Amino acid sequence: MPTYFLIAAKMSAWAINRIDRFRRSFLWRGADPDRVRGDHCLVKWQVCTRPKKLGGLGIKDLEKFNRVLRLRWLWLLWDHNERP
Structure with missing residues (x-):
């Protein structure tokens, strides 16, 4: 997925979960996404991330990545008022 979205x-x-x-x-x-169940995972997803x-x-x-990008966008709007 392109990050600019x-x-x-x-x-x-629901999109993040999918x-x-x-x-x-x-x-x-x-x-195959239908084959994933919790009993086959050797490491927690939180550890992988x-x-x-x-x-x-x-x-x-x-x-978290989506939140950081949106906060960065707000920071750029606040910090650089001369940008369009």
Whole structure:
């Protein structure tokens, strides 16, 4: 998903859950998202989304990433008033 969509609009919870379902299935079981269940996962998803420096895989948490991009957009609007 292009990140410029996430800058201006809040991503809905169902979309985040659906995308995370595909990402989990690819990581743990292959390309079929219907095959993912909690009993096959060796590592919590929260551990996978940690930065590599903290022992994770460095996979972005979409909810947090969306929030950060929207806050950055507000910061740029506040900091640079001369921008269109």
